[in-house]
Amino acid sequence: xxxxxxxxxxxxxxxxxxxxxxxxxxxxxxxxxxxxxxxxxxxxxxxxxxxxxxxxxxxxxxxxxxxxxxxxxxxxxxxxxxxxxxxxxxxxxxxxxxxxxxxxxxxxxxxxxxxxxxxxxxxxxxxxxxxxxxxxxxxxxxxxxxxxxxxxxxxxxxxxxxxxxxxxxxxxxxxxxxxxxxxxxxxxxxxxxxxxxxxxxxxxxxxxxxxxxxxxxxxxxxxxxxxxxxxxxxxxxxxxxxxxxxxxxxxxxxxxxxxxxxxxxxxxxxxxxxxxxxxxxxxxxxxxxxxxxxxxxxxxxxxxxxxxxxxxxxxxxxxxxxxxxxxxxxxxxxxxxxxxxxxx
Amino acid sequence: xxxxxxxxxxxxxxxxxxxxxxxxxxxxxxxxxxxxxxxxxxxxxxxxxxxxxxxxxxxxxxxxxxxxxxxxxxxxxxxxxxxxxxxxxxxxxxxxxxxxxxxxxxxxxxxxxxxxxxxxxxxxxxxxxxxxxxxxxxxxxxxxxxxxxxxxxxxxxxxxxxxxxxxxxxxxxxxxxxxxxxxxxxxxxxxxxxxxxxxxxxxxxxxxxxxxxxxxxxxxxxxxxxxxxxxxxxxxxxxxxxxxxxxxxxxxxxxxxxxxxxxxxxxxxxxxxxxxxxxxxx
Numbered sequence: 001x002x003x004x005x006x007x008x009x010x011x012x013x014x015x016x017x018x019x020x021x022x023x024x025x026x027x028x029x030x031x032x033x034x035x036x037x038x039x040x041x042x043x044x045x046x047x048x049x050x051x052x053x054x055x056x057x058x059x060x061x062x063x064x065x066x067x068x069x070x071x072x073x074x075x076x077x078x079x080x081x082x083x084x085x086x087x088x089x090x091x092x093x094x095x096x097x098x099x100x101x102x103x104x105x106x107x108x109x110x111x112x113x114x115x116x117x118x119x120x121x122x123x124x125x126x127x128x129x130x131x132x133x134x135x136x137x138x139x140x141x142x143x144x145x146x147x148x149x150x151x152x153x154x155x156x157x158x159x160x161x162x163x164x165x166x167x168x169x170x171x172x173x174x175x176x177x178x179x180x181x182x183x184x185x186x187x188x189x190x191x192x193x194x195x196x197x198x199x200x201x202x203x204x205x206x207x208x209x210x211x212x213x214x215x216x217x218x219x220x221x222x223x224x225x226x227x228x229x230x231x232x233x234x235x236x237x238x239x240x241x242x243x244x245x246x247x248x249x250x251x252x253x254x255x256x257x258x259x260x261x262x263x264x265x266x267x268x269x270x271x272x273x274x275x276x277x278x279x280x281x282x283x284x285x286x287x288x289x290x291x292x293x294x295x296x297x298x299x300x301x302x303x304x305x306x307x308x309x310x311x312x313x314x315x316x317x318x319x320x321x322x323x324x325x326x327x328x329x330x331x332x333x334x335x336x337x338x339x340x341x342x343x344x
Numbered sequence: 345x346x347x348x349x350x351x352x353x354x355x356x357x358x359x360x361x362x363x364x365x366x367x368x369x370x371x372x373x374x375x376x377x378x379x380x381x382x383x384x385x386x387x388x389x390x391x392x393x394x395x396x397x398x399x400x401x402x403x404x405x406x407x408x409x410x411x412x413x414x415x416x417x418x419x420x421x422x423x424x425x426x427x428x429x430x431x432x433x434x435x436x437x438x439x440x441x442x443x444x445x446x447x448x449x450x451x452x453x454x455x456x457x458x459x460x461x462x463x464x465x466x467x468x469x470x471x472x473x474x475x476x477x478x479x480x481x482x483x484x485x486x487x488x489x490x491x492x493x494x495x496x497x498x499x500x501x502x503x504x505x506x507x508x509x510x511x512x513x514x515x516x517x518x519x520x521x522x523x524x525x526x527x528x529x530x531x532x533x534x535x536x537x538x539x540x541x542x543x544x545x546x547x548x549x550x551x552x553x554x555x556x557x558x559x560x561x562x563x564x565x566x567x568x569x570x571x572x573x574x575x576x577x578x579x580x581x582x583x584x585x586x587x588x589x590x591x592x593x594x595x596x597x598x599x600x601x602x603x604x605x606x607x608x609x610x611x612x613x614x615x616x617x618x619x620x621x622x623x624x625x626x
Contacts, residue, residue, distance in 0.1 A: 081513060096514070176538040180553035220547040222554070223390050224538035225502035229512055238503070242394035249395060259546045263391040270392065270403060274385035276354040285545045294548065298587065298624075302359075305622050307583075309358035316357075319382040320453070324406070327449045331402045334445065338398075 013101065015039045015090060017048060019060060020106040023115050032104075033057070039090050045105065046074050046085035049117075062117035069232065072166035075173065076117050077106040082173035084232050108173035110182065124169060127185060131211055133192040138203040149201050162195035162240055164233040171227035171237060183216045187227035187237050190218060194240035197247060209248055218244045219259025250339075258285045271328050274318030278309035346473060349411035349461070350378035351429070353422035353575065354386050359583070360575035362619025363421055366604035367466070369618065370611045373482055374474045378419060381410050387428040390499070390542065397435075398445070404432030405446040405457035412461045421466040421604065423574035424542075427499035429463045430506050465500055467573045467603055468509050471517050476524040484612035486526025492606075493532045493562035493570045494518040497577040501536055512536060518573060521603065525610035530565050534558040539572075539580040549591075555580045556592035569599040571606050578602050582624050597625050 014036050022030035035052045046064055053060050062085070064074040069087040078088055079097055085105075093103050111119040139147065171187040178184045185193075193212055197205050212218045221241050228237045248254040249264065262285040269276045282291040302308045309315075318324065356363045371378055384407045386392075393400040407429055411418035420426040436443045437459050447456055470479065501512040510517050515536055519529045540554030559581060562570050572578055580588075582600040589596065601609075601620065608618040615621060 096511075098514075176540070176554055177543070177547065177550050180540075180550040181547075184550070220543060220550060222538055222540055222543040222547070222551065224498040224542075226498075226538070229502045229504060236503075246394040246397070262545055263395050266386065266389055266391045267395045267399065270386050270388065270399070275357065276386045276389065278354065278358050282545055298583065301586075301624050302583070305624060307359055307622055307624070318385045323453050324383075324385060327402060327406070327452060328399065330449055331396075331399050335396060335398050 011041045012038055015048070015094065016102045017052060018102060018104045019049075019052075019116070020104075021060070021116055022113060024113070033060075041091050043090050044086055045078055045088045045090055045093065045103065048090055049085060049105070060117075061115045070166065072168035075108050075168040075170050075232075077104075077108060077173065079104055080106075082108055082170035082230050084168055084170070087232065108169055110172050110175060110178045110186075111169065119169075121167075121169065123182070124167070124172060124186065124188060127189045128192060131185065131189050131193050132204050132208045133189060133196060135196055135199055135202045136204045138201055151200070155198070155200060158198045159195045161235050162191055164235055165191055165195075166233065168232055170230045170232055174226040174230040176224045176226055177220050177222055181216065181220075184220055185212070185217050187221075187241070190221070190244060191235065191237050191240045193218075194243050197244065206252070209244070209252060209254065212244055213248050213254050213257050213259070218248070219257055261285050271325060272317075273315055274321050274324055275315055277312045277315050279311050279315075345372070345375055345377050347377045347379060347416055348419040348469065349414055349416040350380050351384055351387075351407065351411075351418055351420045351425060352380055352382065353420065353425045354389075355422060355575045355579065360578060360602070362622050363575050363578075363602050363604050366602070366608045366613075366618045367421065369613050370604075370608050373611055374470070374479065374607075376469065376474060379414065379416065381407070381418075383410050387425045387432075390424050390428050393428065393431065398442075400428075401432055401435060401442055402446050402449060404429045405436055405443070406450055406453070406455060408433060408459075408461055408463060409450055409455040409457045412458055413455060415461075417462045417464055419464055419466055419469055421573070421602075422576060423465070423497045423499035424576055426463065426465050427503075427506060433459065433463055434506055465509070465573060467500065467517055467521065470521060470603075470607070476520055479521070479524045479607075483525055483610045485610055487522070487606070487610050488526045488528070490527045490568045491530050491566060492522050492527045493530055493565065493567040494522060494535050495532070495539070495558060495562075495570050495572040495577060495581065495600075496536050497572055497574040498538050500573055518571065518603070522571065522606070525606065527606075527610075530562075530567050532561060532565065532567075534561050539574075539577040541576040541580040544580060544584065551580070552584065552588040552591045555584055556588040556594065559585060559589060559598060560592065560594055563594065563596045563598050567598065569601050571601045571603060573603045575602060585625050599623065599625050 016034050016036045018032045018034050021033050035056050065071045067086045069084055074085040076085055079093055107113055107117045108119045114120050175187050178186050196202050249260050265284045282295055385403055388400050496515050496518055504512045522529045538554055540551030544551045578600055605618045605620055
């Protein structure tokens, strides 16, 4: 079909790529270079970067391989959001861009920078090793090749989505807690850990979980959902993080952490009063000493402003709490039954 | 007068009482009436969902069913309560088995979760139902001398599959409200970031760093105050402000208001009436 010439021009426009540049061996600080190129509809950010590297400036460094959203190499921040350059359409970015015809390209956050758009993935790999992000088979070596592992559909569905992860590190780049502390486990490693921990073929569940509940582990996630929102494979990462927490508390009884004590306080307060008893939450989470050391100055200010939460006896229960409590406890019986049949 | 069921968030009944007090002052001025749900219970604060997914479903099916019984939408003024109750609603609407199990229990209290009431944020009601033009007409004291940093918080934006009102990458509803009240919004890159509240008792240093970053940007931009639609963000940014900024080596401070107080100020109520004097940073 012949397309009139004026429509051709509409399908092509000049776009400026403002690219982050930094070579630690030469540069004292990072800077941006602008490259303006004609871009047709349907062209991805990666193809544009390849064009710039081939035709304008060969010194730009970025990582890319499959060009099809499979290998996870070309994660970078495009107009502020961590995503894959190879699956991101220039015209789609422009449609949401505040500045017309300008796309800012920067390296992923929360990982050490090597050069320009390339970050060092080693810290992420080291964490995957630390948290045993692989299946260690429950089958004795002597039986391997002779017996098959049968996996139920129900079990498969539990980790089906999690196995879609291609380790592009977009979630790592967007993570709130990692930004505050680089020692934090990171969402990608939590997702992989969950995927291994719900796999019945794996023998390392207990070991992995014991590591995950320690400092900088699963309890440090602050529920901001940035990881899930930026996932290039639309994996519900928070479900995996919550899944690890649920397993730690409910199935394995790993309750001696501030995170699990904090979470369980909600359950017990709702059953008792229908309301959260906030005044004692710090003590129940971290003990009296921690609370005095960490919260006393703030508590004094709050008292002066009449802002302190009421002590437990003064927390008014929800209206109709007695009937509610019966329903709540009946549900507890349902859950017990579920666990029994799950064990069978 | 349009009526809504109003969900009582735990924190608004204890630490941030000024939020509900402010709403009570001005609701009728804007032609809306919030009927408080005293029978409602804590939503689980984005924790109950993994401690016990079934109790989480029961508790929030009941919270919504209480509003449905009155034929009203359920309005929430805390981001986390909003996200939590909407997540439960999504799970219930997608699972007939879970809905049946929960309803078999709720029957004993004469309640039924049908899925007919929407669960919405106060901010959304102001924008979508009251309307920006109507709000503009009611303004008595325009906030024209104020440079305001809009801090949306996480759980009114993400997960977008559950919330879906604003674009989580570039939200606008709070900016529009500020504009309608005559205030000046400043460009604020932390507008859709996190306040660190949910890990204040579990990973305190990390949370304080997160809060300090948001506060510092607003201070550097010479904002007069930060405004948020969430009492949890308010607590992190106001209650923990001194500690967070000291930790970050910043010698300054900035007031933080809830949207209900900002609306109240523009409608002519005094800081004292609205309870703003109860804030740690005034």
